[in-house]
Amino acid sequence: MPKVIGFKTTDVRFPTSRGLDGSDAMNQDPDYSAAYLELKTDDPNLSGYGLVFTIGRGNDLQCAAIDLLATYAVGREVSDLAKSMGDFAKSLVRDSQMRWLGPEKGLTHMAAGAVINAAWDLVCKVSGKPLWKHLSDLSPQELVDLVDFRYISDAITPSEALEILTKAQANRVKNEASLIANGLPAYTTTPGWLGYADEKMIRLAKQAVADGFKLIKLKCGVSLEDDKRRLKLAREAIGPDVKLAIDANQVWDVNEAINWINALGDVNLHWVEEPTNPDDAVGHAAIAKAIAPVKVATGEHVTNRIIFKQMMQSKSLSFVQIDASRVAGVNENIAIILMAAKFGLPVCPHAGGVGLCEMVQHLAMFDYVAVGGENPDRVVEFVDHLHEHFVVPTEIENARYMPPLKAGAGAQMFDKSVSDFTYPNGPEWIGQI
Amino acid sequence: MPKVIGFKTTDVRFPTSRGLDGSDAMNQDPDYSAAYLELKTDDPNLSGYGLVFTIGRGNDLQCAAIDLLATYAVGREVSDLAKSMGDFAKSLVRDSQMRWLGPEKGLTHMAAGAVINAAWDLVCKVSGKPLWKHLSDLSPQELVDLVDFRYISDAITPSEALEILTKAQANRVKNEASLIANGLPAYTTTPGWLGYADEKMIRLAKQAVADGFKLIKLKCGVSLEDDKRRLKLAREAIGPDVKLAIDANQVWDVNEAINWINALGDVNLHWVEEPTNPDDAVGHAAIAKAIAPVKVATGEHVTNRIIFKQMMQSKSLSFVQIDASRVAGVNENIAIILMAAKFGLPVCPHAGGVGLCEMVQHLAMFDYVAVGGENPDRVVEFVDHLHEHFVVPTEIENARYMPPLKAGAGAQMFDKSVSDFTYPNGPEWIGQI
Incomplete structure (x- = not known):
């Protein structure tokens, strides 16, 4: 006990x-x-x-x-x-x-x-x-x-949630077996950081395709001309069949987002992520309408289920990017996953950062096994960074997240990593500040 | 310097x-x-x-x-x-x-x-x-x-703001003279705390009317039967001509709010305040539509100009209840006041608490003098509590906020109040925790 x-x-x-x-x-x-x-x-x-x-x-x-x-x-x-x-x-x-x-x-x-x-x-x-x-x-x-x-009861009631979950039970065993055998598709932002020169971006984009990724994402939003050039180069690098998404990290106002995105030209974008402020359900809805058929993804900064609810009700987004540490934990993320199922939207978690991949993969896998089931649009972000500090690090095989089999929820780091990088007095910081 | x-x-x-x-x-x-x-x-x-x-x-x-x-x-x-x-x-x-x-x-x-x-x-x-x-x-x-x-540029541009402010200049001198002579109307929540027995509420409501208040507000939302009884008693106590508002402090879900408010019977409510979560612009819009002609007021917990913007765009509220310490200070409140002017909505500040009256009155007065001008619906909340701790306390005369004339923005407390109530080691707390 x-x-x-x-x-x-x-x-x-x-x-x-x-x-x-x-x-x-x-x-x-x-x-x-x-x-x-x-x-x-x-x-x-x-x-x-x-x-x-x-x-x-x-x-x-x-x-x-x-x-x-x-x-x-x-x-x-x-x-x-x-x-x-x-x-x-x-x-x-x-x-x-x-x-x-x-x-x-x-x-x-x-x-x-x-x-x-x-x-x-x-x-x-x-x-x-x-x-x-x-x-x-x-x-x-x-x-x-x-x-x-x-x-959120105006969007989903407990009995509606129960019905969704009960219906999903039919495929639970099959989905679990498939998960263990094949994992879930990952996508990568590794090539796309704004600080990278074109050559580095192209090299990493090609590498990502060689590694089996079916979707890559580039940061954007500082210079329209840069974005156009980078997207063209990226599309050439990855070919016509790999999906290409962009992420503006909230830099635009609503009308600015619409004009910018519509000026990018046809590079067959899979989604535009965080085109404006994450609180702005109404603004995202206006953007989504104006940039169709290009679709909106957002969520890593959506602060709670109530904003997500409005975004789903208002058709503000097409991809629900839950984050493991932005909302009130596993419980609130289950609420968001259930709403996504109700509204028929794929959950495509945000990850990267410190431990976000390790934590959020569990939620995507739970969604796959027991809530949303098969969905060709479900994809989980992957950034290959800082995983070495985690006791149960993400395992990517053929660009797919393989399910962790050890007990736990994913956040545990090695004691040495924690003490080495403790701020401001850990050995990695001493003398650096 | x-x-x-x-x-x-x-x-x-x-x-x-x-x-x-x-x-x-x-x-x-x-x-x-x-x-x-x-x-x-x-x-x-x-x-x-x-x-x-x-x-x-x-x-x-x-x-x-x-x-x-x-x-x-x-x-x-x-x-x-x-x-x-x-x-x-x-x-x-x-x-x-x-x-x-x-x-x-x-x-x-x-x-x-x-x-x-x-x-x-x-x-x-x-x-x-x-x-x-x-x-x-x-x-x-x-x-x-x-x-x-x-x-917020999709709701108001700098040039639109400039136009509003320039137009308001015409009445600035007249409004300032009127402000100094007559102040701004206050309303009171003093009678309406939920913990008060009916008799105390009635006595305080009558006192408020005798003091000249034209609007009183009751807390509500725990028991529908209690709310019906209290509202009937309050209406009898204040007569037909004094306005009566209620404040639910976010206790309801969207549909619950609609059902509850529509079940209250006809007591000629001036507004229903905070019927649901303050992030829920879409939900407030649904409520506003369903309870008309009763109107929605909200804002004390609205976290920034972006949520206010959506509420104005979606017709979620009829009274804009800015708060002095919820958003990023005077500057963000000016943004909200300008949007309210653009959308033709009265700014009716939330106050009470500690120093909120002292601070927010400045914003209401600025709005009156230099932005929104005369508006019969502008009213500033007043709770007669804790003012004695402030160096420039609110001055209410005939139920109106009289403008402070001393230099400053209102938040300064007496040193002794600050030290007496310092937590946990001030004399008012020692031995109490």
Whole structure:
């Protein structure tokens, strides 16, 4: 009967701004970071891990926010948590005083997500399953009980969710077998960072195709002429059959996005990602209408299920890019996945950063096995960066995410990585600041 | 040439949860609090003050967020700030690493607001004017330069804003004289807290009418039967001519709100406030349509100009309830006020809390004098609570906000109040926790 007896947060930062990896039109100098949480139990061999991915300054504040909410886990038996993860998640999100600081958005909301995800890591380690499998093995009613339907019941009711999940049960075993054999398709942003010269982009794009990727993505949005040139070069490099997407990282206003995208010429774009502010469901809807047949993808900065709901209701997006650490953890992502199923939209997770691939793959796999099932448009972002720090790193084979089989939810890092990159006093930072 | 040389944040909390003042359906036990910022200058007699209103837990975190952003002010000459408050505000909101923690929402966004407002306090103290007057005396172009049009240019362009402001110049002198003579109408929530027994509510409602208030507001949303009874009693107490509004503080889902409001019976409601989640522009639009002719008011938790924009575009609200400390300070509130003018909507500020009346009155007065002009629907919330702690407390005469004439932006508290209520080690808290 292990029990949570304490926790520790660590400000972990990787000095990625020293190179230009991760650079884009909005984020010029990110230091990829993790506000990293360990929930400790009375079993010295059992801890649960969660994290919030940030890009540097404020990561200490993110840790402090997690400290405030992690207290909710202390004293709880893991077996009790396992039976009540829906209520546990709600208790964090609904803290009547902390709620004022959001509500349900930004730093405090992401903190709730880290605690919830760390609790899931514990629950999965005790059940002996990877998160995707643990979730897929829950009954439809148990899954419904995980979701906070507050503010989304005009889009999906508990009984509609139950119906979707019950229907999906028919293919669960088949899908799981297929997942284990074949994994899920990944796509790559590795060639596309804005800081890369054309030659490097072309070389990496060709490499991506050789590695089996069917979709590559380029950052865009600083210069229209650069974008046109880069897209043309990329299309030539990858040929007509590989999909090509672009990512503006929110740099445009609504009308600017429409004009820019429509001026790119015909390079057969698969999607345009984050054309404008992530809060702007109405603006995304206007963009989606004006750039059709080019489609909109967004979500990595969509702060909660309520904004996602509006985007689905307003036909603002065609690809739902959930993120493992932006919303209130696994539970809120299940709500979003269920809404996507209701609206018939593919879930194409955002990843990269620190640990986002490791965490979000579980949600994509759960979606595949037990919710959305087969969908030719489901694809999971992959950036080949920083995986060496994770105890269960992503495994990509033939450009496909292979399912992790070890127990847990994915956020656990090696102790040495955590201590080496602790900011500002870890050995990798000493003397560098 | 005073210059900012440092800053200090203080976690100030008033133990309001010991009574039930401030209780509503969502916020059961608030401790009205302020994350309080002093920007210090090299002139020992000159400091600028800003604050974020919170309701207790997390106020320390809010202070820490302000600490991170207040560094932007250090080293700046006040005269330089006075000339570049638009750029200064943008620099805080757009910090490329901190932005990840929002973007432009929640704790970090409110922190930016506190720093921006404290800088405005300095600028006004140096100009020798209260904020409302300082802003009203700026030229239309200077005002336009204060606004970040990013993400709202599909609703209002700089040239449209300039046109609105230029047109308003014609009545500026007349409006200012009228403001100084007559103030602006207030409304009161004092009778309506959910924790109050019917008799207390009735007594306070009658008192409010006797005091000259033309609009009172009751909290609602816990029990439909209670709401029906309380509204009937309140209507009887205040008579047919005083306006009656209700405030649900986000407790309902969209369809629940519609059903509840339509079941209240005909008590001639002036508005329903915060019927559902503040992020839900689409949901508010559905509610507004379904409950007409009853109208929707919202805004105190609307996190930025982008959500306000969507609400205006979607006809989600009829009354724009700006808040002094929710968005990124005076500058973002000017953006919202300009959009309201463009869409022909009255700005009816949210207040109460700690210092919100003191701060937001300046914005309502600026709106009246130099933007929106005469509007019979403009009314500013007033709660008679905690004003004694402010150096320039609100002055209500005949239920009207009289304009403050002292220099500053309103957030400065008495040193003794700050130290007495410092959490957790001030004398008012010692031994109480």
